[in-house]
Amino acid sequence: MRHEAALAASAERGHARGVTSRPLFPFSAIVGQDEMKLALMIAAVDATIGGVLVFGDRGTGKSTAVRALAALLPEMRVIVGCPYACAPERPQGLCDTCREDSGKRHRTALVPVPVVDLPLGATEDRVVGALDIERALAQGVKAFEPGLLARAHRGFLYIDEVNLLEDHIVDLLLDVAASGENVVEREGLSIRHPARFVLVGSGNPEEGELRPQLLDRFGLSVEVATPTELATRVEVVRRRDAFERDPAGFSAAWSAEEAKLRRRIVAARRRLEDTAVPDAAIEQAARLCISLGTDGLRGELTLVRAARALAAFEGERTVTLAQLRRVAPSALRHRLRRNVLDETVSTTRVDRAIAEVFGA
């Protein structure tokens, strides 16, 4: 049954993973929004950072940037036929089927990293997966049809308008994101499979606040605002227009830039392990977190990891204050306790603390 599940799923996956019908706006052609782009790059370099939340003004290209990431990510190696895109080089992270077969040599292939959209209105069965009706009817077999969580494994799960997501779906996501495993018990199926993904959410704060539990799950949180200088704005509109008029030509014109960025990500991933985090840097990170009063160790951990990923991305061998300074706002601003008597914006508070702790 497992293998049938595998077959059914890979067929479905092929459809879902195929190139999207519309070409996507190239990531490197996005004007400005450096903090958002940097946060996404950091998540692309080190997936363990815990996801990115992009909150801010309308019309700033939030979803454009996230979706553009798909084209930029270097391909990943998977075990052929595995519905969950297991990584052959990580024996401990294999799904049950692949683990059973671990005696054999797996055939592997390179596939694009999935960037899966979780559309609003998605039902539970499609998110976690369900019994494959077609196959149950046609062949009378109980086959599992993996859902969006399986499809997003080892890739990105993107939720636009994350603050409008229904509560029971949010609960589901939180559970899976925390455990890295999707457990399905429904319609007589009992299945568990690995589901580790980078959660990327975007939204507009005017539409509603995000539940604190969900907020905390994101490693980095970025605030985007529309640029105010005329020249930048003109460039945004110009590129957007050029893309709309000739998507293929525009993408081709930017393909060299895209390739360059992709190579940087690949190089940074390779360097990541060897990028040193000196004790001094860890101490600085801890001091900053203490001065801001962030809850728990998650903030510190994310701050150090993000700084390391940034150092690797920039070709540095050692994490210094410079990287900590740059990633601190994204890593910490959503972890501050709301102090109602102090109406300062979180970002300002982080900036102030950085100036105090790290020196101006």
Add this chain to the structure above:
Amino acid sequence: MTEPAAAWRDATLAAALLAVDPAGLGGIVLQARPGPVRDRWLAWFRTLLPEAMPFRRLPPGIGDERLLGGLDLAATLKAGRPVAERGVLADAHGGLVIVPMAERLPPTVAARLAAVLDRREVIAERDGLALRHDAAIALVLIDESASEDERCPASLTERLALSARLAPVPLGEAALPAITADDIARARRGLGAVAVTDQAIEALCATALAFGIASLRAPSLALAAARAAAALSGRSAVGEEDLIAAARLVLAPRATRLPAAAEDDPPPDEAPEDTPPPEDAPAPDRAPETDDTPDPGPDAGALAELVLAAAAAAVPPGLLAALAGGGPTRAVGGGKAGVAKSSKLRGVPTGTRPGMPGGGARLALLDTLRAAAPWQRLRRPATGGAAQPRISVRRDDFRIRRYRERSETTTIFVVDASGSAALARLAEAKGAVELLLADCYVRRDRVALIAFRGRAAELLLPPTTSLVRARRSLAALPGGGGTPVAAGLEAAQALAEAVLRRGGTPVLVLLTDGRANVTRAGTGGRDVAEADALAAARRIAAMRLAAVLIDTSPRPQAQAERLASAMGARYLPLPYADAGALSRAVRTVQPAQGAAHAA
């Protein structure tokens, strides 16, 4: 030109532009109450579009299965396998979707529509189906709102290039322009070839910036509108008049401030008449002539100024008045979504989820059938026998309805400001209330403040989400006088009833030492006063309100504890109540947090 005539001219021009490039412009917000003018506009707009173009109307309260697509129940039962059905949006691919009463569109539906506009396809993961259909559509949002408070969701209007106000237009002014479907068809063919100069883009961006329009969608949409205008006039490049038309139709209605230069103009509401149009600004009452205009000169700054001046004249009069007052206008709107909680019984239905009916959950019959439908062929042999049910439904199939209601927990603080309490502990009680307020703010609850002292209770602060106001009225709270507990409780009960009537959830936080010495009637007498207080407390208990009584006396009082138990409230003596304990206590009695996950 009179204001109604100008409004109608812009509305018809907008219709023509939208007909030329529906998907590129995204659509139009039509501010219009039902009536012959609106009907005439819609009918005329329809004539501009090709016969075969889809023109669908979105029924209010449409569910996801019809909006996005889902399982076709009848076909699935018949075929014995899942049959997908396209939704309205996919059906409207390449055409228009009319959204009546758009101001009542829930944010969730607005977000789905916005996603379709962005991606030009419908993506849905529902009912065991992964649906993906092309859906290049344009929306006509009919905004029938009566006041500024209700507006179409900003997330959606942001994506629609055009807007038109038909409200001021009398039927007599609503003469139809001489644009025909043939003109539109010709413009559509020419649209792809319309060239745009960098100066033109810069002029639109500069105009948007001068109007204080933050979003970058606005200049992009204005550019699309300028292209459509050029194509409509048969020009092969976007000219000055096209930019002006685009700025008038797309940018001016989005203005959040007046450009600096235009502020010197005469009183705002006369601006449309008094501002002389720039030298060769057009007044395209009818279809503009088809002559090729050469590119505007290389001076982008001058062009930008020209466009800006012309567009400033088109800023709607109401908007101008509001802007002159310095008040924020467009920036607000939408965003009042508030915290909504799921409920099994009340509120607006928001779809279904798997689960057993009962325990307050209602069966969603159609969705249950939809869940069961694909399995019928499989289940038949298993059930067997002659007495086989026509449709076999199993436990896994059951779907229950989900409702969404505005949660709006209102925490009602009832503060004893009498002499007995005040002298000893009023300052501390205020401190405690401040802490609780902070907590309420984090949860985005509403708070209300009732104080009782002397002979009566007073509502100091009706339910609000404004923390600043709550703090201010608390700080100004004087102390002293008798302790009319009964009056305080009655005031709290009345307010709680009002909150309940509005669908909110009241939570009562009573801070007192419980030593009632003023009766309901406002006279002295400790015994009667206490009896009155207990009676009032029992009436509150009968309402089954969530309540906490915080005993503010230096040493815990038996009276206060009795009062708490009569009220069905949690009793918490202040000496033990540090900030954390207080906020935990209030949170435990709040039903909203738990209930949010119940359904």
